Amino acid sequence: MDLDAYVLAHAHEWQRLDQLVRTRRLTGAESDELVERYQQVATHLSVVRTSAPDASLVGHLSSLLSHARNKAVGTRVGSWRGVRTFFLERFPAALYRLRWWWLGCLAVNVIVIAVMMWWLLDHPQVEQSLIPPSEVDQLVNEDFEGYYSEYAASHFAAQVWVNNAWVAAQCVALGILGFPVVVLLFHNILNLAVLGSVMTRHDRGELFWGLILPHGLLELTAVFVAGGVGLRLFWSWVEPGRLTRTQSIAREGRTAATVSLGLVAVLAVSGVIEAFVTPSGLPTAARIGIGILAELVFFAYVFVLGRNAARRGFTGDVDAALLEDRVATQV
Numbered sequence: 001m002d003l004d005a006y007v008l009a010h011a012h013e014w015q016r017l018d019q020l021v022r023t024r025r026l027t028g029a030e031s032d033e034l035v036e037r038y039q040q041v042a043t044h045l046s047v048v049r050t051s052a053p054d055a056s057l058v059g060h061l062s063s064l065l066s067h068a069r070n071k072a073v074g075t076r077v078g079s080w081r082g083v084r085t086f087f088l089e090r091f092p093a094a095l096y097r098l099r100w101w102w103l104g105c106l107a108v109n110v111i112v113i114a115v116m117m118w119w120l121l122d123h124p125q126v127e128q129s130l131i132p133p134s135e136v137d138q139l140v141n142e143d144f145e146g147y148y149s150e151y152a153a154s155h156f157a158a159q160v161w162v163n164n165a166w167v168a169a170q171c172v173a174l175g176i177l178g179f180p181v182v183v184l185l186f187h188n189i190l191n192l193a194v195l196g197s198v199m200t201r202h203d204r205g206e207l208f209w210g211l212i213l214p215h216g217l218l219e220l221t222a223v224f225v226a227g228g229v230g231l232r233l234f235w236s237w238v239e240p241g242r243l244t245r246t247q248s249i250a251r252e253g254r255t256a257a258t259v260s261l262g263l264v265a266v267l268a269v270s271g272v273i274e275a276f277v278t279p280s281g282l283p284t285a286a287r288i289g290i291g292i293l294a295e296l297v298f299f300a301y302v303f304v305l306g307r308n309a310a311r312r313g314f315t316g317d318v319d320a321a322l323l324e325d326r327v328a329t330q331v
Helices: 003-022 028-051 055-077 080-097 099-122 124-130 133-149 153-173 179-201 205-238 245-277 284-311 320-330
Strands: none
Touching: 003 028, 003 055, 028 055, 080 099, 080 245, 080 284, 099 124, 099 179, 099 205, 099 284, 124 179, 133 179, 133 205, 153 179, 153 205, 153 245, 179 205, 205 245, 205 284, 245 284
């Protein structure tokens, strides 16, 4: 390749990118152009490094891309376009790509909950060893139902969101170790199984499911998604496939970060349902219907938007151009 001719052909594009980087405040159109110019110059850098390596030119373009990346990230984070891309493409694509992990986690946990509740109902002595008889009446007649109306709805929604977000965050953060995720999930479903068996034994099963299902469907799904993603992160270094272990862990770690950020919004929705719908005066069927609707919307989000985004090449990982730039600046 004739390097001088290549520089002459593309110098104006590099100059334009440099001009955009140096502009203090960009308009919406200029922000879009910055991203497009960034991708173009990243391609130019790749061509130069492969076909006609020149240390000074590679250094210049790498530096230009580094500054452009910082500018683009700062611009796009605060833009609606970046938010739209995340929630309509990256997040649902990540959920769709990892669907078998979190669907498997969901199925196993649901089965375990059902088996545990059935076993506890058949062995009341075990249940009594977990909850003292003196506390059962208080739980059945007052505490369980009162829990949902103890605080103001807005305060309760925030409290629920923080608690569930913490559980989900732990599942993802400890996923690299594998076993802690299993422990967290087991502890979570054990509490649910014990409460369910206690309420059912005392003829309060209808109340239990009427208060759990409206928000619990979406809430537990989000927790199981986090658990599945955490286990996938663990498996990424156990069986990296065609990638090196470092590359595999890095890829799944970035995808896990995408899912974690998206689950913040999912858990916020379940928190609002738990605070405003679960304790409301609506008929039980209506409250459960709202919970089922929220769950169906989530699955449609994954298997319609997520599948379409995956077909367009999204995986939940960061943009390939950003990764290429990162490699270039390290060379």
